[in-house]
Structure formats: C-alpha cells, structure tokens
Amino acid sequence: MKKNEFKTEGIYLAYDHGMEHGPKDFNEKTISAEYVIDIAKKAEVDAIILLKGTARVYYKKNIGIPLILKLNQKTSMRGGEPISTQTCSVKEAISLGASAVGYTVYSGSEYEQVMLQEFGKIEEEAHRYGMPVIMWSYPRGKSVADDESPETIAYAARIALEMGADIVKIKYPDDDSKLKWIVKSAGKTKVFMAGGKAVTDEEFEEHVRHVINAGFSGVAVGRNIWQSDDPITRIKRIRSIIDSSR
Ligand code: FBP
Numbered sequence: 001m002k003k004n005e006f007k008t009e010g011i012y013l014a015y016d017h018g019m020e021h022g023p024k025d026f027n028e029k030t031i032s033a034e035y036v037i038d039i040a041k042k043a044e045v046d047a048i049i050l051l052k053g054t055a056r057v058y059y060k061k062n063i064g065i066p067l068i069l070k071l072n073q074k075t076s077m078r079g080g081e082p083i084s085t086q087t088c089s090v091k092e093a094i095s096l097g098a099s100a101v102g103y104t105v106y107s108g109s110e111y112e113q114v115m116l117q118e119f120g121k122i123e124e125e126a127h128r129y130g131m132p133v134i135m136w137s138y139p140r141g142k143s144v145a146d147d148e149s150p151e152t153i154a155y156a157a158r159i160a161l162e163m164g165a166d167i168v169k170i171k172y173p174d175d176d177s178k179l180k181w182i183v184k185s186a187g188k189t190k191v192f193m194a195g196g197k198a199v200t201d202e203e204f205e206e207h208v209r210h211v212i213n214a215g216f217s218g219v220a221v222g223r224n225i226w227q228s229d230d231p232i233t234r235i236k237r238i239r240s241i242i243d244s245s246r
Pocket of ligand 1: 014015016017020021049136138194195196197220221222223224
C-alpha cells in the first residue's frame with residue numbers, strides 16, 4: 001500500500017482530547033503531540049486524528065500516516081446541552097494535509113439542528129473534493145435517556161448513513177448483544193468503535209474482538225492506546241485481532 005493512502009478500516013489513533021477534555025487526560029509524556037505522533041508512526045496506524053492547531057504545528061505528511069482533521073470542537077468547561085461547532089474549514093483541512101475530515105454530532109441535544117446543518121455542508125464540500133467524511137455520532141443531552149444503550153447506538157449509526165458519512169465512530173454499547181444490528185443500521189457506512197476511558201488490556205481487547213467479529217471496520221481510539229505503558233504493543237495486539245478476522 002502507498003504511504004498516506006487513506007484506509008476505511010483498521011486503527012485510527014485519536015488525539016483531540018486537549019480541547020475535549022483538557023490536559024487532565026495527559027501525563028508528562030502524552031501532553032506532547034510529538035510523543036503521540038511518534039507512536040502513530042512507529043506502530044504504523046492507519047490514520048491519526050488531530051485538531052487544526054496541533055496539525056499545523058506538529059503534523060508532517062512525510063511521516064506516512066494519513067491525517068483525519070476533526071473540524072468541530074468544544075471544551076468541557078461549559079455546562080448545559082452539548083454542542084460542538086465548526087472551527088476549521090474543509091479547505092483548511094486540505095491545506096494542513098488531511099486525507100479525511102471528521103465532525104461530532106450530538107444528536108438528541110437541544111442543538112442537534114446546528115450540528116446536523118454544519119455536518120451537511122461539510123459532507124457536501126468534502127465529497128466534492130473526494131475526501132472521506134467521518135461522523136463521531138454521540139447521542140447526548142437531557143432528552144437522551146440512555147446514550148449507550150444498543151438502540152441508541154444503532155440510531156447513532158443510522159444517522160451517519162442518512163447524513164452521508166463514509167465512516168461512523170460510535171461508543172461501545174452498554175449491552176453488546178446487538179452489535180450486528182448496529183452494523184446493519186449503518187448500511188454501507190463503515191463502523192468504527194471509539195475507545196472510551198482506559199480499561200484493562202483484557203477488557204479492551206475483548207471489546208475489540210466483539211466489534212470486529214460483528215462486522216465493525218475498525219477502531220478509532222485515543223486513551224486506551226496512548227495512556228498505556230506500552231502503546232506500540234497495544235496497537236500490535238489490536239492489529240492482530242483485526243487481521244485474524246479478515
Ligand atoms: P477515546 O478513545 O480516548 O475515548 O477517544 C475517542 C474520542 O471520540 C475522542 O476523539 C474524543 O476526544 C473523545 O473520545 C470524546 O469523548 P467524550 O465525548 O466521551 O468525552
């Protein structure tokens with residue numbers, strides 16, 4: 001495979017947490033974007049996910065790892081109903097070397113219309129440039145009774161299909177008996193699992209095995225990789241689970 005060729009399956013390394021959660025997710029090593037990008041490079045992940053600030057300063061196309069630029073952002077400082085709005089254009093993402101763009105939609109939030117409208121425009125523009133579009137589909141807000149039930153996650157997957165996303169990134173449901181239904185709900189939109197808070201190696205690998213066996217195309221993970229003491233081995237183990245199902 002050619003370097004930088006974007007794959008719609010595999011392992012994406014997420015590192016957009018500095019805005020979403022603040023530095024509390026980081027330690028002396030992981031606070032450094034260079035450290036995390038180096039993990040991506042050494043372990044040859046299939047893409048790295050960054051926001052525009054870190055991408056501009058630290059990302060170089062010649063590392064050979066495709067960039068997914070996340071176009072909307074929010075902080076965790078504001079309370080109330082979730083909303084994340086666009087802070088980077090598709091054109092800017094292209095100029096930063098991105099191979100694909102991402103956007104989070106909090107469906108169910110009081111503000112879902114704002115995000116759906118922004119996503120719709122991004123999807124049209126990115127596809128005009130031939131760029132894949134990834135929806136972080138995270139139902140959330142006071143109207144959403146259980147944001148991690150299988151029914152809610154299947155709905156999240158379907159929203160991405162209906163909105164024209166090539167890939168949807170969803171949370172692992174709190175009951176994993178309906179993973180295949182979630183994949184079916186997404187139609188031809190590829191389904192990726194988000195990592196969530198760091199758990200034990202065994203628990204995390206169990207989740208990866210379950211989703212891959214159910215037909216997910218990959219994982220888009222942050223903390224469960226770079227918070228690990230041995231992130232490269234962690235990625236290799238995830239890779240072998242994915243490869244063994246192909
Ligand atoms: P993790 O694997 O660390 O959970 O990262 C996935 C991700 O979607 C990130 O891209 C994002 O910053 C974070 O989770 C948002 O998490 P949440 O919305 O649950 O706070």
